[in-house]
Amino acid sequence: EIQLQESGPGLVKPSQSLSLTCSVTGYTITSGYDWSWIRKFPGNKMEWMGYISYSGSTNYNPSLKSRISITRDTSKNQFFLQLNSVTTEDTATYYCARLGVYYGLGYWGQGVMVTVSS
Amino acid sequence: DTVLTQSPALAVSPGERVTISCKASESVSTRMHWYQQKPGQQPKLLIYKASNLASGVPARFSGSGSGTDFTLTIDPVEADDTATYFCQQSWNGPYTFGAGTKLELK
Numbered sequence: 001e002i003q004l005q006e007s008g009p010g011l012v013k014p015s016q017s018l019s020l021t022c023s024v025t026g027y028t029i030t031s032g033y034d035w036s037w038i039r040k041f042p043g044n045k046m047e048w049m050g051y052i053s054y055s056g057s058t059n060y061n062p063s064l065k066s067r068i069s070i071t072r073d074t075s076k077n078q079f080f081l082q083l084n085s086v087t088t089e090d091t092a093t094y095y096c097a098r099l100g101v102y103y104g105l106g107y108w109g110q111g112v113m114v115t116v117s118s
Numbered sequence: 119d120t121v122l123t124q125s126p127a128l129a130v131s132p133g134e135r136v137t138i139s140c141k142a143s144e145s146v147s148t149r150m151h152w153y154q155q156k157p158g159q160q161p162k163l164l165i166y167k168a169s170n171l172a173s174g175v176p177a178r179f180s181g182s183g184s185g186t187d188f189t190l191t192i193d194p195v196e197a198d199d200t201a202t203y204f205c206q207q208s209w210n211g212p213y214t215f216g217a218g219t220k221l222e223l224k
Contacts, residue, residue, distance in 0.1 A: 045215075046206075046215035046218075047215070048206075048215065062212060099213075101149065102149070102167055103151075103167070104153075104163050104166040104172070104206065105151070105161070105206070106163050106172065
């Protein structure tokens with residue numbers, strides 16, 4: 001069974017960096033698909049942030065391009081999100097998910113709520 | 119960005135048929151997917167590529183459409199279907215989501 005699990009701090013100070021880890025079990029992230037980060041803001045709006053592909057290439061939402069980095073550790077079957085210079089507007093629930101462009105976001109982590117506050 | 123506009127909140131009675139719409143601001147071919155999200159849970163894929171039922175999803179759910187107009191149908195609706203339903207496109211970058219349609223049971 002494929003499972004994804006996010007981890008990371010639930011509270012980040014403004015201007016600092018937000019760093020999250022997605023641990024994947026049941027599937028090797030280098031075998032296929034695009035490994036994505038999505039966030040859901042208070043009030044329900046969902047935003048696709050970007051992905052790292054099975055080959056290691058990245059694709060980011062242009063609205064975040066200057067602040068976001070998605071990397072991976074293939075030895076641990078994990079991928080990571082770093083979002084720099086956060087503000088209170090980055091307060092959201094962050095999800096990692098497996099994306100197939102033809103098949104949608106078929107597997108999701110349970111999400112981690114991150115609050116940006118001093 | 120491709121804007122996805124969803125129908126507003128709906129309230130239906132169990133046993134009825136409900137359609138939830140999603141209109142794209144530009145063509146997304148058939149790269150439209152539907153998700154169900156219940157409070158406190160992660161989204162769950164229901165329909166991929168407009169009309170394909172995801173694994174394990176009851177046949178009460180179906181999807182249709184292409185280009186800019188898409189529909190998710192639940193027939194018949196059950197009490198457990200109370201949730202928010204999102205559409206999402208993966209044709210134009212950046213991938214985008216609809217604002218969600220909250221389905222309530224009477």
